Amino acid sequence: MRFVCAAFLLVSLFTSPASGAIITHDLAEFAIFSDKAVDLQNRFIVGGLVGSNSDIEASNTELPGIRAGGSLTLQGTNRDVNGDIIVNLAADLGLGHDIFGDVHSSADVSFDDDEVSGPDNKRVVGTILAKGDVVLPTGSLVVENIETEGSVELKSNSTVEGDIFAGGDVLLQQAAEVGVSGALIGGNVTTNGLIDMRKSAVIYGDARANGDILMGQNALIEGDATSSGIIDDSASGATINGTSTSGAPLVPSITTNPDTFGLLTLPAAQVFSVGVGSISNGQAGTGIGDPLAPGEYGDLIGGSGFDVYLTAGTYTFNSIGTGNNTQLYLDLSSGQSIEILVQGDAFFGVGSNDPLDIFISSDGLSYLPMDDPGIDPALSHLVSIEAHGTFKEGINGMWFGDIYTPFEGIEAARLRMIGGAYAGGYIDNDPQNFGIRLQQGHPTYHDFIPVVPEPSTLLLAVLGLTGLGLLGWRRRRGR
Secondary structure (H helix, E strand, C coil): CHHHHHHHHHHHCCECCCCCCEECCCHHHEEEEECCCEEEECCECCCCEEEECCCEEEECCEECCEEECCCEEEECCCCEECCCEEECCCEECCCCCEECCCEEECCCEECCCCCCCCCCCCEECCCEEECCCEEECCCCEECCCEEECCCEEECCCCEECCCEEECCCEEECCCCEECCCCCCCCCCEEECCCEEECCCCEECCCEEECCCEEECCCCEECCCEEECCCEECCCCCCEECCCEECCCCCCCCCECCCCEECCCCCCCCCCCCCCCCEECCCCCEEECCEEECCEECCEEEECCCCEEEECCEEEEECEEEECCCEEEEEECCCCCCEEEEECCCEEECCCCCCCEEEEEECCCCCCEECCCCCCCHHHHHHEEEEECCCEEEEECCEEECEEEECCCCEEEECEEEECCEEECCCECCCCCCECEEECCCCCCHHHCCCCCCCHHHHHHHHCCHHHHHCHHHHHHHCC
């Protein structure tokens, strides 16, 4: 009777309980999004997701949730991912990261294992769901399950506290463990291949395999062992505390259903006119009472120490090119938006170490630095720049509001930002330590431009939910 129960569980547990949904998002949910690749280094990103319709690579970067239509590569140490990871290709989860969420991949999931091992050196505080192979490095921990149609390898001293479901083989290296001693649930290994347990490996639940079960020295299965092949527990100290049933005529199959990321369509580029001539040093306003008037201009060009004063309204330029130590003063005291539209590139202090400082007036009387405690970060919702060329800043620059480049990329080295960054091109393949730091959350870009819905979200649009997302834009455009 006990064998019958084991066989029933083996067949019934070979389908992953994951939903396998196509996860769609509004662009407003992202702090950073690119239609092409995203490359971040040495940054802290807060307040929204990081996403790409292509690949994402991040090094030494604190991240919120991640969505990638391509692959994901995390590098460096001592940075966390504070949400779910959903990638449509392979995920390399790097060194020393704590991932506070689930990992979904339609391919392989691996970790860079060059780092010296240690307890909890890499943690996934959730479940790993994959279509390909999953390899946990030495000293790592998965708090919930691993579910994959591929093989699973737990290297030495690594632990999965939940269950393992695998379509291929399961290899437990020396002192690897599945489950938690004394726990009432979890700790089962169910595989369409074989189970290979090396020295002192432990399965605290049941071991169920459509191949052989091989046990090394001092390996332990606390529950039952059921195999359609052989069970080899002849090594010294190998122990099965439950029943041992070999030759069971079982043909299970593993089906996993990791979520996938539904690619986004970026907003359509705005159509606008520009003026002629150029605005240079001394011509872009002098203060709160004397800003550059909203309107159509040619090029905004200034050398070192260029001061630019803007107030509520729409500014269009042919291009922007300023020198180092540019000072941008934004008067937001009216509560109305400042919109900057650029036909070509928007370059601020490219090649310098002090490209742009931004000052905000919220009272119409004085200006404070954008990250001063007296400035409400929510004011960043009122500011946007859309450049149809590349947006680029020198090293240690800043921006307040949203950046959108529908055709090109965003390039900046150590950019400090209160706002969102959205690009039709790359963010950013510049090798000089690129990164964006969102200090106080992020605004929603479609406060200014409506997001074109994905086909899968059209039903929601019919129901009127998309209209709610665009309400802020309509209000702003009506001012």
